[in-house]
Amino acid sequence: MSCPDCFNGAVHEGTPTGTVTKLHNIDIYVAEPSSGNPPQAIIGESAADLDWGGTVLIPDIFGWTFVNLQLMADSFAKKKDYRVYVPDFMKGNAAPVSMLESLRKVLVPKTWYDTFSKPYHILWLLATAFPAIYFNRPGKTFPTVKSFMESLRQNEAAHLPVGVTGYCWGGKHTILLAEGFTVDSKPLMDAGFTAHPSFLDLFGDIEKMTVPVSFAIGDKDNQVSPTQGKQLEKIILDKPDGQKGEYRVYAGYGHGFACRGDVLNDDPKGAVEAEEQALAWFEKHFEGVKY
Numbered sequence: 001m002s003c004p005d006c007f008n009g010a011v012h013e014g015t016p017t018g019t020v021t022k023l024h025n026i027d028i029y030v031a032e033p034s035s036g037n038p039p040q041a042i043i044g045e046s047a048a049d050l051d052w053g054g055t056v057l058i059p060d061i062f063g064w065t066f067v068n069l070q071l072m073a074d075s076f077a078k079k080k081d082y083r084v085y086v087p088d089f090m091k092g093n094a095a096p097v098s099m100l101e102s103l104r105k106v107l108v109p110k111t112w113y114d115t116f117s118k119p120y121h122i123l124w125l126l127a128t129a130f131p132a133i134y135f136n137r138p139g140k141t142f143p144t145v146k147s148f149m150e151s152l153r154q155n156e157a158a159h160l161p162v163g164v165t166g167y168c169w170g171g172k173h174t175i176l177l178a179e180g181f182t183v184d185s186k187p188l189m190d191a192g193f194t195a196h197p198s199f200l201d202l203f204g205d206i207e208k209m210t211v212p213v214s215f216a217i218g219d220k221d222n223q224v225s226p227t228q229g230k231q232l233e234k235i236i237l238d239k240p241d242g243q244k245g246e247y248r249v250y251a252g253y254g255h256g257f258a259c260r261g262d263v264l265n266d267d268p269k270g271a272v273e274a275e276e277q278a279l280a281w282f283e284k285h286f287e288g289v290k291y
Contacts, residue, residue, distance in 0.1 A: 016070035018077070018084075024151040026144075029070050029086040031077035054083035055163035055282060056152070056189075058145065058170030060259055061132055063094025068259050069167070072275070076165075080279055085152075089145050089173070095132035099125060138172050138199050145173045146181060149188040161190040161289035163282040167259045171197020172205075180210035187211060191285035193278040195258030198223045206235045213245045214281040216274040218253030248277060 018031035055076060059069045064086045073084040102121040105114045153162065166174030171194035181188045192213040200206075200223065213236065217224050224232065229249060236245035250257060250270045258274035 014067065014071045016067060017074050018070060023085065023087070024148050024155075026148055027064070027088040029064055029073060031070070031073035031084040031086075033077050033081040033083070054085070055165055056149070057084055057086045058089065058164060058166040058173050059086060059094075060168035060170060060256070061095045061136065062097050063090050064088040065094070066097055072259060075275060076279065080283070082163075082282075087148055089141055089148070090136050091144070093132060093135035096128055099128055136169060138176070142173055142176055145177070146188070149177065149181075150183045153183050153186055153188055158186075159291050161286045162188070163286065164189045164192045165278055166192070166194045166197065168196055168198045168256060171195065172199040175200065175205050175209060175213060178209040178211040178213050186291050190289055191282055193281050195274050195278075196221050196223065196255045198255070200224070202228055203231060203235055206232055209236070209239070209245070210243050212243055212281075212285060214277060215245065215247045216250060216258055216277055217247070218250045218255065218257050218270070220252065220254040222255055246281070250274070 016029070016031075018029050020027065020029055022028065023030075057069060057073050057076070059066060062069075064070075065088075069086055073086050076082055076084045102125050106118055106121050106125065109115045109118065149162075149164075164174050164177055166172070174189075174192045174194045175197060177189050178192050189211060192211060193216070194213060195216040196218065197215075202224070215232070215236070217229055219226055219229075226249075229247065233247035236247060239245065250273070252267075253270045257270045259271065
């Protein structure tokens with residue numbers, strides 16, 4: 001399923017506080033706990049004498065340098081003392097953030113000039129959107145994601161649980177990881193969270209999942225209709241214990257609400273609640289997990 005609405009939303013204000021480095025040959029943004037405490041992945045147990053603790057955040061089509069995703073990683077790190085990784089799985093082929101303003105002018109013109117300039121913005125969007133989607137098609141990028149997660153599990157996360165969050169484009173990869181891939185008899189991820197995933201094969205991707213995933217989807221999302229959402233929810237709730245997911249509907253919200261906002265509803269409440277949903281899900285599934 002393609003994603004014509006993947007580019008909706010807005011750029012948030014703020015200055016990320018993490019660092020940029022390389023890990024397993026991937027450029028990566030790292031958010032550390034601002035409290036100065038050691039990162040925690042196992043609830044109630046400090047990771048001071050362990051290797052790593054936290055989550056991997058797989059971004060939307062705007063990639064790892066998008067300020068919204070880096071600010072979100074900072075928030076995760078601050079609230080739960082997690083270390084959060086935002087890798088460049090797109091290898092420099094992310095869509096330009098400047099597309100957001102053009103999308104708004106096309107979809108929600110506010111002035112006569114916005115209306116008059118629509119043809120220009122439509123042509124520019126087509127010229128920039130298609131390359132980003134082509135170079136970042138899941139069949140091409142998932143091997144990079146999987147390889148990174150294997151290296152992470154064998155090294156930094158050898159003894160700790162791993163959580164993965166995915167937004168839009170990243171949601172597809174989170175769901176693919178949930179098929180139950182392992183390395184050294186350990187799962188590549190212990191729990192996943194996705195908000196408004198795109199590029200899904202409904203419902204084949206969902207049926208293959210064996211790792212619990214929490215979904216946050218607006219009832220106006222063009223990628224998953226309310227009818228499809230009910231079937232998706234039934235599939236993940238009917239899975240056996242240890243694989244069962246959760247599905248939450250956000251009334252009044254469309255695609256992109258959890259990381260950018262969307263043209264249908266700019267109220268940030270949905271994004272805040274989706275973040276709380278993700279953190280609660282990881283807290284529940286990290287507890288007591290050791291390797």
